[in-house]
Amino acid sequence: MTRYTIADDVAWVSEQDLDPGDEPTAYVTKVPGGPPILLEGSGCLVWLAVADGGTLEEITVAAAGMTDAEPEEIRDDVATLVDQLVIIGFVHEE
Amino acid sequence: MSQEREGRAAPIAARVHLAHAVVQKLADDRDADLLHLKGPAVLPGLRAAGRHSSDVDVLVRPGHLSRLVAGLESVGWEQRTGFATGSVFAHAANWWHDDWGWVDVHVSWPGITLEPDQAFEVLARGSVLHPIAHRPCPVPGRTAQRLILVLHAARSGGTADVGLAWSDAEPGEQDHVRKLAAELGAEVALAAGIGELELHRDDPTYALWHYFIHGGSRLDEWRARMAAAPTARAKVGLVTAAMRVNRDHLRMEMGRPPTRREVRARQVIRLRRAAAELSQRMRGS
Numbered sequence: 001m002t003r004y005t006i007a008d009d010v011a012w013v014s015e016q017d018l019d020p021g022d023e024p025t026a027y028v029t030k031v032p033g034g035p036p037i038l039l040e041g042s043g044c045l046v047w048l049a050v051a052d053g054g055t056l057e058e059i060t061v062a063a064a065g066m067t068d069a070e071p072e073e074i075r076d077d078v079a080t081l082v083d084q085l086v087i088i089g090f091v092h093e094e
Numbered sequence: 095m096s097q098e099r100e101g102r103a104a105p106i107a108a109r110v111h112l113a114h115a116v117v118q119k120l121a122d123d124r125d126a127d128l129l130h131l132k133g134p135a136v137l138p139g140l141r142a143a144g145r146h147s148s149d150v151d152v153l154v155r156p157g158h159l160s161r162l163v164a165g166l167e168s169v170g171w172e173q174r175t176g177f178a179t180g181s182v183f184a185h186a187a188n189w190w191h192d193d194w195g196w197v198d199v200h201v202s203w204p205g206i207t208l209e210p211d212q213a214f215e216v217l218a219r220g221s222v223l224h225p226i227a228h229r230p231c232p233v234p235g236r237t238a239q240r241l242i243l244v245l246h247a248a249r250s251g252g253t254a255d256v257g258l259a260w261s262d263a264e265p266g267e268q269d270h271v272r273k274l275a276a277e278l279g280a281e282v283a284l285a286a287g288i289g290e291l292e293l294h295r296d297d298p299t300y301a302l303w304h305y306f307i308h309g310g311s312r313l314d315e316w317r318a319r320m321a322a323a324p325t326a327r328a329k330v331g332l333v334t335a336a337m338r339v340n341r342d343h344l345r346m347e348m349g350r351p352p353t354r355r356e357v358r359a360r361q362v363i364r365l366r367r368a369a370a371e372l373s374q375r376m377r378g379s
Binding site: 006009011012013017018019027029031032033034035036038051 | 104105107108109111112115116117118119120123134144146165169193194227228229
């Protein structure tokens, strides 16, 4: 089963580390080359779920747990975002 | 379901966190020893909630400075001020990056008089790894952080960090800070930060710290700096620097390198200002 984790060369900071805002927000970058990208709202929640590591199903369930959504409602969107994050090298799959 | 976009407009606090991590990676890649200071490098309990830095401050082992600079410039940081022009203490220079903002690279910390190499060794002795942007960054230990924050407050003429760093510390912890200050030759600066400067009236640096805490004219500042300069050579260097227009600051002010004519024009203004201050003082005396 494929597991996903944040890549070793990534730095990130979320609103939880700064001043909590209205909307979940994370700023993510590869070190040292950058540039920073912004993940807002549900994108940030998926990122926070990936930060704990896990299979796609575990990440989906964790992300759903941070909202009122059911896992099946967001499963496809989570898979798409995680795929994108793997392609740009922010998330490592093994 | 997600919105992703370039983070050039990232808020300063986020940018500073990420920039600390970037600088650490550059240092790791080149075996350059660093200590991260202030802002997100401050250990929990020593910084008021919601208080953020606008730039990255790092202290580099002086012998590793060129490695760090090579790293910074390899990813696009541009040097904007040099060590001779960055501050009164000639202790830091700064670099600008369009994504990451300012990095102040320190080879020593204002108020510490021990040789920079030895001072770094002392400060690094109790360092700990502290996560910044979820990456481990070496920061001074709690006692050294208290001292650094108080010295910075003294240098800045402010008291914002003194409460948590000093006043709220247990007496035993304050003793540790005093011992560390003695080891680093920072007793006068510590005294300035905690309201005990008058105990050091006979120290050559007394006037300088008095100026930082209470303010004064530019002449007061220069007189204090002359008094604090430890050798005749240092005094000559100070006078030379005083007479020279700071090209780095002029460049930042103008947003481009100044021409020779502009530097000369600014020189005239400086001399006139100094003369005016002197005249006022003579009339007042």
